Amino acid sequence: MTQSDDRLKALFAMDAPPARDPAFCTEVIEEVMRQRLREDIALLCAVSVIFAGVLWLVWPTLQPALVAVSQGLAPALGAMGLALCAAMILGGRPTSVLGLAT
Amino acid sequence: MSPASLDEALVAAAQSGSTEAFSRLVERHQQALRGFLRRTCGDWAQADDLAQETFLAAWARIGRLKSGASVRAWLCGIGYNKFLTAVRSVGRERARAALYEADRDTTLDACAEDRLALERAMASLSAEQRACVSLCLAADFSHAEAAEALDMPLGTVKSHVSRGRLRLLQVLGACDDAVG
Numbered sequence: 398m399t400q401s402d403d404r405l406k407a408l409f410a411m412d413a414p415p416a417r418d419p420a421f422c423t424e425v426i427e428e429v430m431r432q433r434l435r436e437d438i439a440l441l442c443a444v445s446v447i448f449a450g451v452l453w454l455v456w457p458t459l460q461p462a463l464v465a466v467s468q469g470l471a472p473a474l475g476a477m478g479l480a481l482c483a484a485m486i487l488g489g490r491p492t493s494v495l496g497l498a499t
Numbered sequence: 500m501s502p503a504s505l506d507e508a509l510v511a512a513a514q515s516g517s518t519e520a521f522s523r524l525v526e527r528h529q530q531a532l533r534g535f536l537r538r539t540c541g542d543w544a545q546a547d548d549l550a551q552e553t554f555l556a557a558w559a560r561i562g563r564l565k566s567g568a569s570v571r572a573w574l575c576g577i578g579y580n581k582f583l584t585a586v587r588s589v590g591r592e593r594a595r596a597a598l599y600e601a602d603r604d605t606t607l608d609a610c611a612e613d614r615l616a617l618e619r620a621m622a623s624l625s626a627e628q629r630a631c632v633s634l635c636l637a638a639d640f641s642h643a644e645a646a647e648a649l650d651m652p653l654g655t656v657k658s659h660v661s662r663g664r665l666r667l668l669q670v671l672g673a674c675d676d677a678v679g
Contacts, residue, residue: 401668402636408617408671409637414533421529421547425554426522432555433518 502527506570513561521561524570525554531638532574538633540582541622549585553578572640572648579630579649586626613671620670624663627651631659632667 414421452459463470506527512520532553536546556577564573621629630649634640635656640648646656 401671402664404613404671405617405636405664405667408613409534409538409633411614412534412537414530414537416530417526418529421533421550422522422525425525425529425551426518428551428555429518429521429558432558 503567503569507567510561510564510570511566513558514564521558524557528571528574529554531571532578535575535630535633535638536578536582538621538637539579539626539629540585541618541629545585549578549581552581556581569644569648572644575634575638575640576648576650582630583626616670617667620667623670624666625659627655628659628663628666631656632663635660636664636667 506524509520509524509527513524529550533546533550536549536553537543540546540549553574557574560577564570621632624632627649631645631651634645634648635642642653642656642660645651645660646653649656651659
């Protein structure tokens, strides 16, 4: 390292950003979280559309069976649905709740 | 815990989805990445935008980062590609360099004059030379590290650094006491 290199380095150092910049870091993490939210919403939309499509396809065969067992199954299905909603609302991401997390 | 092993632990946590760990990585490496991009593109606002884009891309690709790889070099590599894309798509490098010089205050003290001369000299280098100089002369990257980060052959990096350094020293009026 020569004197000239030291001088160059000192001049470069004057333009260096601060070692800690909470505003910048917060901005980046906010954008990361927004991106994650968009991905979650897209995933939920896709799952909903697929589920609706499958339900529409199987509904004619499913309906008579559901009517037959609805008396016994309705409370259990309701409780499962509520549990799934509660898991998502209380902090689980859709991918992990649905078992798709890597 | 050494910085490298701390990075490795944070990368592992971020790869399993921890935004807190990624946030720590941003805190630890924002200075190096933004400094590199500032020196390479010359426009601080654009450099910060590119740094933000770089971190977003890094978050999306964190799963591909190999264990033990240098996070700083990886981020600089992504940042450099973002910079090249921005320059190619808008084609505004020359216009910005010209604007840069036109906007400068002409009544400056000696130190500010040196900084201005350095910025002008940096603007006169090619994008590749600026990137190599920024990493090797300003950020203490080894030539091999810079070659890996910028995806350039080692010899090319050495040549860019050597030519860039000479050019900067010429502009600053410093003698090259490492040569002859």
